[in-house]
Amino acid sequence: MxxxxxxxxxxxxxxxxxxxxxxxxxxxxxxxxxxxxxxxxxxxxxxxxxxxxxxxxxxxxxxxxxxxxxxxxxxxxxxxxxxxxxxxxxxxxxxxxxxxxxxxxxxxxxxxxxxxxxxxxxxxxxxxxxxxxxxxxxxxxxxxxxxxxxxxxxxxxxxxxxxxxxxxxxxxxxxxxxENLRALIGVLGHRLLGLMDHLHLGNNVAAGGGGVAVVEGGEGAVEGGGEPVVEGGQEPDDEEQLGNGLIE
Structure with missing residues (x-):
């Protein structure tokens, strides 16, 4: 209540x-x-x-x-x-x-x-x-x-x-x-031809033509045939030519 x-x-x-x-x-x-x-x-x-x-x-x-x-x-x-x-x-x-x-x-x-x-x-x-x-x-x-x-x-x-x-x-x-050998052979050949001409054995060479071989200062050059001529009016000696060729 x-x-x-x-x-x-x-x-x-x-x-x-x-x-x-x-x-x-x-x-x-x-x-x-x-x-x-x-x-x-x-x-x-x-x-x-x-x-x-x-x-x-x-x-x-x-x-x-x-x-x-x-x-x-x-x-x-x-x-x-x-x-x-x-x-x-x-x-x-x-x-x-x-x-x-x-x-x-x-x-x-x-x-x-x-x-x-x-x-x-x-x-x-x-x-x-x-x-x-x-x-x-x-x-x-x-x-x-x-x-x-x-x-x-x-x-x-x-x-x-x-x-x-x-x-x-x-x-x-x-x-x-x-070339040196050729030059030497040429020189030797020229010297040999000159030597043959000097020994009066170059009749066969002379028959080829009436040329003149000229050697200057110990070196040779052959044209045609004939005797080598040394400048100065003297003919080179055989032993001198041979010695020059061997030296060269």
């Missing part, structure tokens, strides 16, 4: 008890009311008033009970809504936690995949670098081989050039020797 219901019930009971006591006293002493009514009529009016008040109080209490029931119902509804909100909030929190964990797991997996991809790319780059190093080494070896071959070819070319130069020098020397 609410506070108001208890308050009205208590005061109504006290008023009823007071009225009962006054009614008994007034009836016993035979007093009348101010308006000429008896105490019994006043009691009856008060009784009706108290019944009216009690009925209204009962109605008010019923309304209060209904209001309290509605308030309690609303409170229950509010509590239910709060519980539902708490449940939804808890579900949201759990979902957020789950999604956070799931996102964290996915991020970890993504990072692991990225790390694996990076490791694969690094291994491939290392393989490519090793291949490039191998190609560079092979190219360097090829270049070294080519340089060695070029050096050998240059050495061969230089040797061939030196050999050709030596051969040219030998050919030049041989040609000079041949």
């Amino acid at each position: 609410s506070f108001f219901a208890k308050f009205f019930d208590r005061h109504t009971t006290l008023a009823y008890n007071a009225e009962q006591a006054g009614f008994s006293r007034n009836v016993f002493y035979g007093c009348t009311h101010l308006f000429g009514q008896s105490r019994f009529a006043e009691y009856r009016d008060l009784k009706l008033l108290s019944l009216s008040v009690n009925s209204r109080l009962s109605l008010f209490m019923q309304q209060q009970k209904e209001a309290i029931a509605r308030v309690e119902k609303q409170q229950k509804e509010i509590v239910g809504r709060i519980d539902g909100f708490e449940q939804r909030l808890l579900a949201c929190i759990l979902f957020i936690c789950y999604t956070h964990q799931e996102n964290g797991r996915r991020l970890d997996e993504f990072e692991q995949r990225i790390n694996r991809r990076i490791d694969d790319v690094e291994r491939r780059i290392d393989g490519v670098e090793r291949q490039i190093d191998g190609v560079e080494q092979r190219i360097n070896r090829r270049i070294d081989d080519v340089e060695q071959r070029i050096n050998r070819v240059e050495e061969l070319v230089n040797g061939a050039a030196d050999l050709i130069t030596l051969q040219d020098q030998d050919i030049t020397n041989q040609q000079q020797d041949i």
Whole structure:
């Protein structure tokens, strides 16, 4: 029972008890009311008033009970809504936690995949670098081989050039020797012809034509035939002609 219901019930009971006591006293002493009514009529009016008040109080209490029931119902509804909100909030929190964990797991997996991809790319780059190093080494070896071959070819070319130069020098020397030999043979032949003419054995030579053999400075040149003539008006000696020819 609410506070108001208890308050009205208590005061109504006290008023009823007071009225009962006054009614008994007034009836016993035979007093009348101010308006000429008896105490019994006043009691009856008060009784009706108290019944009216009690009925209204009962109605008010019923309304209060209904209001309290509605308030309690609303409170229950509010509590239910709060519980539902708490449940939804808890579900949201759990979902957020789950999604956070799931996102964290996915991020970890993504990072692991990225790390694996990076490791694969690094291994491939290392393989490519090793291949490039191998190609560079092979190219360097090829270049070294080519340089060695070029050096050998240059050495061969230089040797061939030196050999050709030596051969040219030998050919030049041989040609000079041949020319010297020809000159010597010519001089010897001229000296021999002069010697034959000097020994009066040049009849066959004289038959070829009446030429004159001229000897200049120890070198003779025979044109046609005839006796050799030494410039200066002197006839050369046989031994002198032979010595000059040998010296040359």
